[in-house]
Amino acid sequence: MKPEWRQAVRMHLAFSLERAASVMEADLSDHLDPAPVFRA
Amino acid sequence: MNAVEIAAAVTSGRLTATAVVTDCLARIERLNPVLNAFTAVLGDRARAQAAALDAAGAKGPLAGVPFAVKNLIDVAGLPTLAGSKINRDHAPAVADAPLVARLEAAGAILVGALNMGEYAYDFTGENGHDGPSRNPHDTSRMTGGSSGGSGSAVGGELVPLALGSDTNGSIRVPSSFCGLFGLKPTYGRLTRAGSFPFVSSLDHLGPLARSVADLAVSYDAMQGFDPADPACVDRPADPVSGLLDQGIGGLRIAAADGYFRTGASAEALGALDAVAKALGVSQTATIPEAARARSAAYIITTAEGAALHLDRLRSRPDDFDADVRDRLIAGALVPAVAVVQAQKFRRWYQAEVLRLFEHVDAILAPATPCVAPLIGQKTFVLDGKEMLLRPNIGVYTQPISFIGLPVVAVPVPTAAGLPIGVQIITAPWREDVALRIARALEADGVATAPVAKLEG
Secondary structure, three states: OOHHHHHHHHHHHHHHHHHHHHHHOOOOOOOOOOOOOOOO | OOHHHHHHHHHHOOOOHHHHHHHHHHHHHHHHHHHOOEEEEOHHHHHHHHHHHHHHOOOOOOOOOEEEEEOOEOOEOOOOOOOOOHHHHOOOEOOOOHHHHHHHHOOOEEEEEEOOOHHHOOOOOOOOOOOOOEOOOOOOEEOOOOOHHHHHHHHOOOOOEEEEEEOOOOOHHHHHHHOOEEEEOOOOOOOOOOEOOOOOOOOEEEEEEOOHHHHHHHHHHHOOOOOOOOOOOOOOOOOOHHHHHHOOOOOOEEEEOHHHHOOOOHHHHHHHHHHHHHOOOOEEEOOOOHHHHHHHHHHHHHHHHHHHHHHHHHHOHHHOOHHHHHHHHHHHOOOHHHHHHHHHHHHHHHHHHHHHOOOOOEEEEEOOOOOOOEOOOOEEEEOOEEEEOOOOOOOOOHHHHOOOOOEEEEEEOOOOOOOEEEEEEEOOOOHHHHHHHHHHHHHHOOOOOOOOOOOO
16 A cells, blocks of 8 residues: 555545444344345 | 337337437537546447337337446446446457346347446546546536436436446435436346446446336336346346336335434435425334444445455556545455444344335435535535545435335435435335336426536
8 A cells, every 4th residue: 555545545444444333333143144145 | 308208209100210319329429528428439339220120110118219328337349347447458348238138129229338436436426537427417516426427328318218336326326416217126136247246245237217117118128037147036027117107095105214314405305305295295214223224334335345356456556546446445454343243234124124114115215415516525514514425425325225125216306406316215126116106206296307408
């Protein structure tokens, strides 16, 4: 990564990690199946 | 003329397909320098197709209808750019994507490929390589993206019909900003074979048009199982064109509250309220945990998108649009545990939202929080806070596509003079209900595709 990209990447990563923190706070069952192959 | 009017005129012999295509190509030549909607115009192919159609006696529900496709959809003889510089080095596609072939089988005529945000990671319609597609209602403003060229071309009446893709809102956002009807079908309904992916577990293809009938006719032409797309569901087609004028009597419609009324501009809320009033809607529905759903969609998108492009990020980082590259690099750094948790949350959220549809047939929500921003604008105010524009235009679309629900975006005029969209969201496989409601709004004049005043 070029040094001049770092500030923007850091900003986007901070935004992503805020979203990730919100997701990690969800209280979900241990038995819930992740949905990588999704069906509507 | 819209698509069904063209098809009726061509089928009846009042117009030839050749005349329609000649007019269409002339309009593209005149206005594309203003709108920057097309990245390739297929004049020879379109003229040959039109001549063949006329010679054979034009038939089909889309007879003689010109259409164009977002340039992530394969067109024989063109490299499938997906809005990128890197894909320009790819060999040309050897065949048209199945959706192109299905539209042509219905009589439609492909006239070109359309500009888009790079690799579809975009809500603006800006492209660092091809330049921004421009909003036909104010060319200083964004089209929305990533199907920006699709919005611009149909909004500017260069073509009556275009295909776009929608991973997190990329059909519904340009429909909103450019004043169009857009259909994001149920996940798995339309084949994505022959299209360049972004986030396979969220990607959809669908049409943008200027009338509900055009959406319905094109959607019917494109339905059908295709084993070449592993997500495409093997179920019978559900034609909708004949159902549009059944009315909305007996349908239970609610307006989304909570998250979907938070942060929206006066224009977005005004459009939602106008639609709800026209439909006689007094019921509200709370989509549970929509903010977290949006977060989970964001995490899956950025991580899956980064995984898709990681080799290219390593080998050719300077050839990316900087806005896209920086977000993808950040996506590669998101912890895997968050991605897995997001996928688990998706299961929980899907079950909760489907429960809502035991009590309602459709839910209304804003499509975008605001009307089209200015091209080049980097931030906007959402819920009282200044935020980055690019990742946040889809705040109201992401929680819906996250679980694959079908949505019709309808255009509503605003006092500001620019259109804005409202989403009509239904249970999986009930595109017919969303289209019937859209048709009722169109018949009432509440939802209408405005005519752009363009000079070229």
